[in-house]
Amino acid sequence: MSSNSCGANYTPRRGVRQYPRALTLRYTKHPTMTHSQLAFLLAVLCPLSTAQTQQPPAPRSFAAQPQMTQAQQENFPPQLLDELQTIKAAALTDDYAYHQVAHLTENIGPRPSGSLQAKAAVDYVASELRQLGLDVQLEEVKVPHWVRGAETAELVEYPGQAPGSAQKVVLTALGGSTSTPADGLTADVVVVNNFDELKSLGRDKAAGKIVLFNEIFDKQKAAAGLAFISYGEAVRYRGAGPKAAADLGAVAALVRSVGSADYRLPHTGFSTPAGIPAGAVTAEDAALIADLAAQGKVRMHLTLTPQKLPDSTSYNVIADLKGSEHPEQIVVVSGHLDSWDLGTGAIDDGAGVVVAMEAAEILQKLHLRPKRTLRVIAWMDEESGGAGSQTYSKDHINDFPKHVAAIESDSGAAHPLGFSARMSTAASELLRPVLNVLQSFGANALQPSSYPPGADIASMSDNGVPALGLEQDGRTYFNFHHTAADTLDKIVPAELRENAAAMAVMGYALACMKDPLPR
Ligand SMILES: [Zn+2]
Numbered sequence: 001m002s003s004n005s006c007g008a009n010y011t012p013r014r015g016v017r018q019y020p021r022a023l024t025l026r027y028t029k030h031p032t033m034t035h036s037q038l039a040f041l042l043a044v045l046c047p048l049s050t051a052q053t054q055q056p057p058a059p060r061s062f063a064a065q066p067q068m069t070q071a072q073q074e075n076f077p078p079q080l081l082d083e084l085q086t087i088k089a090a091a092l093t094d095d096y097a098y099h100q101v102a103h104l105t106e107n108i109g110p111r112p113s114g115s116l117q118a119k120a121a122v123d124y125v126a127s128e129l130r131q132l133g134l135d136v137q138l139e140e141v142k143v144p145h146w147v148r149g150a151e152t153a154e155l156v157e158y159p160g161q162a163p164g165s166a167q168k169v170v171l172t173a174l175g176g177s178t179s180t181p182a183d184g185l186t187a188d189v190v191v192v193n194n195f196d197e198l199k200s201l202g203r204d205k206a207a208g209k210i211v212l213f214n215e216i217f218d219k220q221k222a223a224a225g226l227a228f229i230s231y232g233e234a235v236r237y238r239g240a241g242p243k244a245a246a247d248l249g250a251v252a253a254l255v256r257s258v259g260s261a262d263y264r265l266p267h268t269g270f271s272t273p274a275g276i277p278a279g280a281v282t283a284e285d286a287a288l289i290a291d292l293a294a295q296g297k298v299r300m301h302l303t304l305t306p307q308k309l310p311d312s313t314s315y316n317v318i319a320d321l322k323g324s325e326h327p328e329q330i331v332v333v334s335g336h337l338d339s340w341d342l343g344t345g346a347i348d349d350g351a352g353v354v355v356a357m358e359a360a361e362i363l364q365k366l367h368l369r370p371k372r373t374l375r376v377i378a379w380m381d382e383e384s385g386g387a388g389s390q391t392y393s394k395d396h397i398n399d400f401p402k403h404v405a406a407i408e409s410d411s412g413a414a415h416p417l418g419f420s421a422r423m424s425t426a427a428s429e430l431l432r433p434v435l436n437v438l439q440s441f442g443a444n445a446l447q448p449s450s451y452p453p454g455a456d457i458a459s460m461s462d463n464g465v466p467a468l469g470l471e472q473d474g475r476t477y478f479n480f481h482h483t484a485a486d487t488l489d490k491i492v493p494a495e496l497r498e499n500a501a502a503m504a505v506m507g508y509a510l511a512c513m514k515d516p517l518p519r
Contacts, residue, residue, distance in 0.1 A: 068433060075513040076433040083512070084437045084505050087362055091501035092441070096361045098493045100128065100354040101413075104337075105344035105488045112341040113381040114145025114312035121337050122315045125378045129319035129357065132364050134376065138315040141391045143381045145312040148173055148341055149305030151279065156186060157299035158292040166301075169285045171254065172266035172342065173304045174238065175384050177278040180252065184303030185277075187251050191293045194237075198244055207249030210300055213237040214256050214290050217283070217478065222260045227474040228411070231481075234258045235269070242271050242278035252277040252302055256286035261479035268340050269482045270384055277304040314338075316388045317378040321360050321370060329372040329516060330399070332406035333359045333507040336382035336456055343486030347477065351413035351491060351499065353378045355470070358500040359507045370511035372404055379456040382410070386455060393459035400463045404516040407506060408454030409470035409499060412477040413491040416470055416502045418445030420453040423466035427517045434509040443502040447471065466517045470502055 068076070076084075104111070104121055111118040122138065130136050153169040155161075190209045192198045198211065215237045218230040235258050242253035257267040257280045264282045271278050279302075281289070292298050317337065323329060335352020339345020356376045363370065380388035396403075407419075418435065421428050428446050435444040452458035453469025461467035472495075480486045510517060 069429075071430060072433050075430060075515060076509070080509070080512055081433060081437065083368055084434065084509055086366060087368070087504050087508055088437055088440075088501045090362050090366055091358065091504050092497050094358065094362060094365075094497065094500065095493065097351075097354040097358040097496050097500045098491070100357055101346060101350045101491060101496070102488055104350045104354070105346045109344050110341045111337060111339045111345055112146070113143040113314060113338050113384050113387070114309065115341070118314055118338055118380065122317055122378075122380070125317045125337060125353065125357070126319070129317065129360065129376060132360055134319040134321050134360055136317065136319045139318055139391060139395060141314050141316055141380050141388045142311050143314045143387050144176070144384050145309040146176055146384065147307050147309060149179065149307060151304050152184075153279075153281070153300055153302045155289070155292070155298060156301050157297060159296035167288070169281055169289070169300065170264055170266055171279045171281040171285065172268045173306045174242065174255070174268060174271040174278040174280055175340070176271055176273045176308070177242075177304055177306050178275060179305045179307065180277045180303055182305060184301050185251060186299060186301045189289055189293060189298045189300050191290045195244060198248065201248070203248045206245060209250055210252045210254060210302060211241075211245035211248075211250040212254045212256070212281070212286065212289055213241040214286050216256065217258055217260055219260045222478055223475055225473075225475060227260070227478050230260070231258060231478055238269050238271055238280065240272055242274035242276060246274040246276045250276060252279075252304075254278070255280050257282050259283070259478045259481060259483065260476070261483070261485075263485075265483045265485060267482040268342055277302065279304055314380045314388075316380050316392055317376075319360065319376040321363060321374040321376075323372040323374075323511065324369045325371040327373050328402050330375050330403045331370070331372055331507055331511045332375045332377055332403065332457065332460070333503055334377040334379060334406070334408045334454075334456060335410060336380070336388070337378040338381050338383050340383055340482050340486070342482065342484040343480070344488065345486060346488045347412045347486055347490050348481055349382065349410045351496060352409035352470075355409050355496065355500040355503045359504040362500070362504045363508060368508065370508055372511040372516075374507055374511050377456075382455050389456040389459055393463075397463065400460060400465055403460055403465045405466045405468065405510045406454075406457040406460045407468045407470065407503060408457045409503060410454050410456070411469065411474055412472045413496050413499060414472040414474070414477065415495045416443040416472050416499045418443050418447065418471055418502075419468040419506065420447045420449040420471050421466070421468050422449045422451065422453055422461050423468075424518060427466050427519070430513075430517065431509070434506060437505055438502055441498050441501070443498060445471070464519055466519065468506065470499060472499065
């Protein structure tokens with residue numbers, strides 16, 4: 001087959017992720033397809049392959065690089081484009097980010113707000129960024145300090161129960177949950193699938209009960225690349241369910257874990273303080289309880305003994321690589337340093353912090369000084385209320401007109417697909433030459449978003465700062481998110497390097513383009 005044919009002989013560019021076999025063009029090896037069927041398919045799919053096999057390859061207009069507009073040319077002159085290529089090449093062979101996330105996750109460990117490990121992580125990241133020659137400030141943040149206690153549950157009465165037996169339920173407390181008595185509480189369980197069902201139960205049937213929200217995480221959407229839509233649909237119950245149940249007099253609330261794995265892992269996460277014990281059971285346990293409750297009465301003995309300690313002082317780490325021409329203009333590259341306590345916060349969000357750190361490391365290593373200030377921020381307390389982001393907004397809101405753009409990475413460490421962007425069409429159109437640089441490894445999608453593309457940059461975004469969220473392949477992200485399995489082994493070093501490259505290239509481009517990104 002000639003080299004200008006598409007499909008069957010397509011060789012991915014170097015560095016491009018090889019997708020699983022199931023996603024490749026199956027007709028190439030279809031065992032029952034005849035030659036004529038194959039020829040027909042190729043004629044339809046590759047119209048040039050039959051007609052032009054005897055001709056020299058003709059230029060194909062759709063494959064040509066689009067001409068840069070005048071504004072793009074002015075903003076991204078050849079020297080800047082060369083520098084972006086150099087940054088990309090350096091990042092794709094640099095293990096700085098991986099070494100940093102290994103230290104954060106394995107040497108320091110889980111970093112929940114208020115913990116000793118969060119404090120150690122602040123000191124460590126500040127020290128590392130000082131070593132890179134950045135101007136580092138610690139911005140004081142008051143954070144909640146909640147610590148997990150015992151967490152056990154068992155079904156003590158249910159239809160068909162073998163006399164004298166009980167069934168263990170696997171669960172974990174949700175952030176901010178209050179405590180049961182030390183020896184637990186026992187109550188009937190009532191299962192609802194959504195808020196409407198809770199409402200129709202009313203106080204009569206909810207008061208004194210343990211309410212279980214059995215909203216199912218849509219794994220099919222997640223597998224098809226819409227994991228954050230599945231998350232958004234299900235996470236409402238984790239966030240607001242316990243409070244809604246408490247308002248009807250429930251003695252405790254449980255949610256089905258918001259996640260896509262099938263390994264009986266509970267997923268923790270923030271829940272609006274409800275004043276009652278609140279936990280997440282595994283998807284398997286939610287299904288079990290729902291099945292039994294459909295047959296008759298189910299009673300649970302539940303013990304959750306977390307504690308809310310006094311608020312604690314922590315910090316956002318803010319590190320500037322000062323701009324050479326417009327030091328007052330700021331481009332933020334960021335991730336959040338705090339994590340949940342069950343795992344070690346590798347994909348959520350150690351990875352985001354370290355790719356932001358590497359953006360500065362690469363520029364220092366290459367002796368490339370940005371025109372505007374590149375500001376690395378390791379945010380504190382994204383997971384349990386966002387105190388770090390709120391404090392930054394309060395302290396810096398008068399500077400937001402000089403914040404040229406803000407980037408956050410907080411959706412994992414898998415292969416990057418590009419960015420979600422909340423900015424004007426003119427601004428995103430202007431960034432096309434930067435995306436072309438990222439195209440060689442597939443990180444060139446720019447998805448318009450009507451929402452802030454990162455929790456910690458939401459306030460900036462709401463105040464008009466053009467905002468970008470680094471977007472990864474999220475198909476397996478919610479297998480591990482907020483579980484004990486969010487650990488270093490989930491990060492593929494080559495994919496982390498791609499993320500660092502995308503962050504460094506975009507950060508430097510925004511800091512060096514001729515004009516500040518339009519609003
Ligand atoms: Zn996160």
